[in-house]
Amino acid sequence: MIELGFFYLFSGLAVVSALGVVLSRNTVHSVISLIFCFFNAAALFFLLDAEFIGIILILVYVGAVMVLFMFVVMMLEVNFAGLREGMLQYLPVGGLVALVLFIEIVAAAGSGVFSPTGIPDPGHAAQHVNNTVEIGKLLYTKYLLGFEIAAIVLLVALVGAVVLTLRVRKDAKYQNISKQVNVNPDDRMRKVKM
Amino acid sequence: MTPMNFPLPNVVPLIPEMFVAVMAMVVLMWDLFLPKERKHWNGYLAIVTCIVAGVLTMNVATAESVSAFYGFFVLDPFAAYAKLLIYAGTALAIIISLDYMKDEFGVGEYYTLMLFGMLGMMLMASAPNFVTMYLGLELMALCTYVLVGFQRDVLRSSEASLKYFILGSLASGILLYGISFLYGVTGSFDFAEVGAGLAHSGSGARFAVLLGLVFVVSGLAFKISMAPFHMWTPDAYEGAPTPVTAYMSVAPKVAGFVILIRVLADALPSLQVEYVTIFTWMAVLTMAVGNLAAIAQRNIKRMLAYSTIGHVGFIILGVIAGNVAGYAGVLVYMTVYLFMNMGIFAVIVLMRRDGIQGELLDDFAGLAKVRPGYALAMGLYLFSLAGIPFLGGFWAKYVVFIAVIEAGHLYLAIIALVFAVVGAFYYLRVVKYIYFDDKRVDFNFVENRLMQATVVVTAIAVVAIGIYPDPVINICKAAVSGII
Numbered sequence: 141m142i143e144l145g146f147f148y149l150f151s152g153l154a155v156v157s158a159l160g161v162v163l164s165r166n167t168v169h170s171v172i173s174l175i176f177c178f179f180n181a182a183a184l185f186f187l188l189d190a191e192f193i194g195i196i197l198i199l200v201y202v203g204a205v206m207v208l209f210m211f212v213v214m215m216l217e218v219n220f221a222g223l224r225e226g227m228l229q230y231l232p233v234g235g236l237v238a239l240v241l242f243i244e245i246v247a248a249a250g251s252g253v254f255s256p257t258g259i260p261d262p263g264h265a266a267q268h269v270n271n272t273v274e275i276g277k278l279l280y281t282k283y284l285l286g287f288e289i290a291a292i293v294l295l296v297a298l299v300g301a302v303v304l305t306l307r308v309r310k311d312a313k314y315q316n317i318s319k320q321v322n323v324n325p326d327d328r329m330r331k332v333k334m
Numbered sequence: 335m336t337p338m339n340f341p342l343p344n345v346v347p348l349i350p351e352m353f354v355a356v357m358a359m360v361v362l363m364w365d366l367f368l369p370k371e372r373k374h375w376n377g378y379l380a381i382v383t384c385i386v387a388g389v390l391t392m393n394v395a396t397a398e399s400v401s402a403f404y405g406f407f408v409l410d411p412f413a414a415y416a417k418l419l420i421y422a423g424t425a426l427a428i429i430i431s432l433d434y435m436k437d438e439f440g441v442g443e444y445y446t447l448m449l450f451g452m453l454g455m456m457l458m459a460s461a462p463n464f465v466t467m468y469l470g471l472e473l474m475a476l477c478t479y480v481l482v483g484f485q486r487d488v489l490r491s492s493e494a495s496l497k498y499f500i501l502g503s504l505a506s507g508i509l510l511y512g513i514s515f516l517y518g519v520t521g522s523f524d525f526a527e528v529g530a531g532l533a534h535s536g537s538g539a540r541f542a543v544l545l546g547l548v549f550v551v552s553g554l555a556f557k558i559s560m561a562p563f564h565m566w567t568p569d570a571y572e573g574a575p576t577p578v579t580a581y582m583s584v585a586p587k588v589a590g591f592v593i594l595i596r597v598l599a600d601a602l603p604s605l606q607v608e609y610v611t612i613f614t615w616m617a618v619l620t621m622a623v624g625n626l627a628a629i630a631q632r633n634i635k636r637m638l639a640y641s642t643i644g645h646v647g648f649i650i651l652g653v654i655a656g657n658v659a660g661y662a663g664v665l666v667y668m669t670v671y672l673f674m675n676m677g678i679f680a681v682i683v684l685m686r687r688d689g690i691q692g693e694l695l696d697d698f699a700g701l702a703k704v705r706p707g708y709a710l711a712m713g714l715y716l717f718s719l720a721g722i723p724f725l726g727g728f729w730a731k732y733v734v735f736i737a738v739i740e741a742g743h744l745y746l747a748i749i750a751l752v753f754a755v756v757g758a759f760y761y762l763r764v765v766k767y768i769y770f771d772d773k774r775v776d777f778n779f780v781e782n783r784l785m786q787a788t789v790v791v792t793a794i795a796v797v798a799i800g801i802y803p804d805p806v807i808n809i810c811k812a813a814v815s816g817i818i
Contacts, residue, residue, distance in 0.1 A: 286469055295450075299447065304483055307487075
């Protein structure tokens with residue numbers, strides 16, 4: 141019963157903070173709302189005994205990704221008010237699509253497949269079961285191929301980011317340090333007889 | 335903690351994949367040690383990689399389907415044939431790139447990304463479950479996003495890349511959401527298990543299953559640019575560097591069709607009535623959009639983008655047919671399409687002038703008088719794309735049309751025939767420019783032996799398949815016979 145109460149608390153807060161991400165005028169508030177949303181999602185994972193995923197969500201998403209988001213938002217100063225201008229224009233179509241999707245999802249969720257009888261409650265894992273160990277075992281046996289492909293996807297993302305951002309400017313003036321160090325005094329100074 | 339016993343998975347079917355992954359990294363590292371004027375050696379190494387991967391695939395492929403990595407990978411004749419097409423498409427795109435990319439910054443990364451993209455397509459072709467499929471798809475997509483935006487100083491290129499990236503991410507999200515519904519109903523990612531689970535799922539699950547079907551189909555339709563999910567195609571094709579356009583136009587489509595057939599035939603056979611209805615409407619729309627919009631284009635890359643959409647509409651008829659002839663027709667079509675399209679792009683890149691490629695239709699005017707050889711090749715490709723009899727393109731269309739008639743959709747074949755005639759108009763218009771108009775701009779051809787060889791080989795292939803199509807059709811039939 142307490143668990144159910146916590147579930148509604150965390151999922152309710154997650155929905156409210158997700159709305160805050162979209163609706164707040166100040167982008168920094170949006171990012172903070174998103175951080176709060178991730179915390180609530182992590183709490184939901186804790187309720188499911190998936191503490192490793194919950195912690196990873198906080199460490200990776202809140203600790204790294206959202207901090208990066210915050211940097212981007214603060215440094216780039218994107219004009220979000222300008223981006224919002226077309227909102228009313230797209231609202232009818234977008235709203236219609238959203239409404240249809242919402243009805244479909246409610247109908248699908250309410251059709252009984254995802255009810256407690258459709259998917260039985262797994263219950264709680266025993267105290268000695270270690271989430272991290274179990275995930276590790278699965279990741280390096282059954283899901284090894286997927287894990288390796290994901291590693292290559294990350295490598296490609298890294299290479300791609302470098303390719304798209306690194307440019308050598310031909311007109312920029314660089315210091316050539318080895319040239320500076322190797323310079324001979326005779327090249328720089330000329331003794332003139334007066 | 336007790337030490338654990340890890341059984342070593344059967345890696346033999348994955349040898350080509352591992353080879354390509356290693357070679358992509360070798361290219362990445364080797365690039366650092368090459369002096370600037372020898373950077374194109376990376377391209378030769380990448381071409382050799384494609385060829386060796388082809389030899390390896392021929393050696394590890396067997397007549398029956400082999401599963402590896404706990405059912406996360408499958409190698410059957412279908413996957414093997416699709417991979418050969420993917421290698422050929424990538425190798426030809428790299429040949430086209432050799433001259434085009436020689437002055438660009440970061441050539442090594444360019445070939446690395448092409449090889450990693452090819453790896454993603456190979457994994458898609460061999461995916462027996464949603465996990466491998468999605469990861470392969472993302473690997474391929476991520477590489478193409480970067481390749482489209484490779485010329486960062488060209489505004490058009492960056493814009494195309496960004497559009498493609500945003501729409502592609504949305505499509506991936508939709509695809510994942512659909513997969514999550516199918517997983518929720520069946521509790522499995524494996525295509526065969528999902529298929530069995532859906533066959534036994536009660537009517538209560540029907541709505542969730544349909545929602546999953548629609549989302550998965552939408553996500554995959556985006557990747558093979560079917561209308562109404564084709565919006566990104568013309569912009570991405572036009573903005574991308576021409577060799578990248580050539581790369582995107584064939585190999586990813588092969589992988590997309592293979593995975594679509596696998597999903598439909600293995601995971602969703604119990605929903606055949608529903609998906610045939612969806613695809614019928616989408617196929618008609620795709621053929622209409624592709625063939626009608628192509629008429630209005632003045633830029634040949636945009637025209638070829640709409641032409642691709644039109645051809646995807648024809649190819650999907652083979653998927654709708656859903657029988658051996660139909661699936662074989664998809665492979666035959668992709669085989670012929672590979673040669674026609676790669677040939678056209680090779681000629682476009684050969685016509686490079688002062689950094690601007692022959693991109694406008696006007697640029698082709700009078701080509702026949704200056705270079706009769708290129709003009710003849712272009713004529714053959716264009717006639718073949720239009721589906722004129724006794725060239726490869728005719729048999730490609732013939733096989734899928736017959737298959738869809740056999741499956742009982744005569745009206746679809748008639749609609750397709752009408753659009754094929756409409757499509758013939760804009761292909762033949764280019765032939766008119768080449769043969770009957772006077773020169774409007776000065777030509778300045780790139781002299782590159784490998785590219786010229788590509789033009790010769792592809793033109794001969796188009797004619798050869800047109801005169802004697804039986805071997806290709808038989809090989810494709812043998813390749814797909816195992817999956818139904």
